[in-house]
Amino acid sequence: MAVTIKDLARETGLTAATISAYFNGANVRPYNKEKIERAIDRLGYVRNDYARGLRTHRSMTIGVLIPELSNLFSTTIVSEMEEDLRKKGYGIIVCDCRSDAAREKESVRFLMSKMADGLIVIPVSSDGSAFTELAASGTPVVAIDRITDSKNISHIVINNREASKEAVASMINEGCKSIAIVCGETDVYTAAERFAGYAEAMEEAGLGEKIVAEVGHFSIDGGYRATKKLIGENPDTDGLFVTNYEMTVGAIIALKELGKEVGGDIAIMGFDNVEILKAVYPGIKTVSQPISEIGRTAAETLLAAIEGAPVSDKVLKAKMD
Amino acid sequence: MAVTIKDLARETGLTAATISAYFNGANVRPYNKEKIERAIDRLGYVRNDYARGLRTHRSMTIGVLIPELSNLFSTTIVSEMEEDLRKKGYGIIVCDCRSDAAREKESVRFLMSKMADGLIVIPVSSDGSAFTELAASGTPVVAIDRITDSKNISHIVINNREASKEAVASMINEGCKSIAIVCGETDVYTAAERFAGYAEAMEEAGLGEKIVAEVGHFSIDGGYRATKKLIGENPDTDGLFVTNYEMTVGAIIALKELGKEVGGDIAIMGFDNVEILKAVYPGIKTVSQPISEIGRTAAETLLAAIEGAPVSDKVLKAKMD
């Protein structure tokens, strides 16, 4: 059995209440303080968060709920948040709902049972129904990457539409005449916004014909298939806007197989981290999201909400590079 | 305040003990069972794991401690384990110790305070000192990827040495005469083993001169710098064995900049997931670790240990492709 506060009490001749006071920053006689610290060392005491949490109704853990943990964007954010939250004494319980709304709901209950003090979420259900109940009951929720309809939760997103519009406009500027987009299904917020930006840029340039492939899974494979199909049906496409990292990788594989030279026959505008691709194909451009900043902002916003701050939405800016 | 078992008791006219019995699978009169279930629905009851854990000394959470959460190998494993463990009712608390031994130790205490029922760890400290104390006290620990000196913890690793030896032998077989290795610092277990396999293959083939670059950070940048230096000093190197994924990416960027044609001027043997690279450079070969299997095995081993199984080490096999 683990060492408890009672053991410290026995060891020091003090009472549990005093030891607790010591831990919680109350004034303790220097002499006793030293005794307590010696006892902690000797006995190897570690405070039991479960007992503490039960008493205080604060678990000091944050639930993190992600559609796909195998995705670079998600894990980078998780990594950032883990660091920030740990600094404030919080641990994170990570759940992967595999882009499934039912699993998302189930995960919320799971995190409730863990008494999570708050949730940071990339929402799957666009109505946010999985969270509103929770948020209404007083546990703050911060959604990142995607907007939901819920007024009870805070949202941290980027300016998907503007950034995409600008990106496509720059492709047009570089001389592309026939630009296709590979994007996710437009019932996902980010996909819809990025598509809208693409469409706006095309229309403003008077390039009427939009070439679109919607991809169910935002994966390498999804991007690969979509690109194959797209180029098969529209062989004179000279520009490709691919709206996430994994799909960009897939698109490049497909183009390679089709014998198209990236940057020559066809220009690519990708999304996020493509360090290796850029090295291999210097011509490639991407829209980069401020991933670390998103994570940091989410952590900050949630902690503020836990301290009582009201719901607040934030839009961060992506940049082209 | 959240709904408690007492609320259910009041609502149903039963007592807390009966409700608890219901949750724990004891026999409850069908009539009462139904009443309980109705009450749960109406009140939105979620069982409080903290109270339960405090009482049972089982938190139903597993601590996961990783040196770098931003690394593909790690996150793939975390993703696999999260799924497996969730199926068994366990949540995971993820900690990133940034390859720092002090943070590793601190994280262990943190996870102890969270009453983790067990730990799955990619160890940083090779003596395993951060864990032995914990393991000795009854909390099982499973180390993956790297061996430690501790006899109290289970280890899941791959056959790094044999797989590396085989890989380098195959390069020699393909006609490479001057093969260099880019590996991590050899005080890390995997780096040492992979180097040993390289050395054995070289010696058996009578290729005396070993060309070695040790890299502090197993990162894209680390691989990039090491390769630049290596090729600068040994321009007629015709084979490169790079011992993890990120460094392989870095190496390829470097070769590209040096004007070396991958698969032509120089053969590359990488490690793990290089789907995109293979598409771009069909000649590239890699040693792939059974990443999902590692995660699955780690989860299984830990759960078995929690149920009382003794310490057990396992060696899984990597394959070349």
Added chain:
DNA sequence: GTGAAAGCGCTAACAT
């Protein structure tokens, strides 16, 4: 500044 006592929400004997 420290102690005594009560209680967070749950489970585990034990009794009925």
Added chain:
DNA sequence: ATGTTAGCGCTTTCAC
């Protein structure tokens, strides 16, 4: 099958 009682390890009044 259900109720009674006690207690997990901690914090929090309230005395002193």
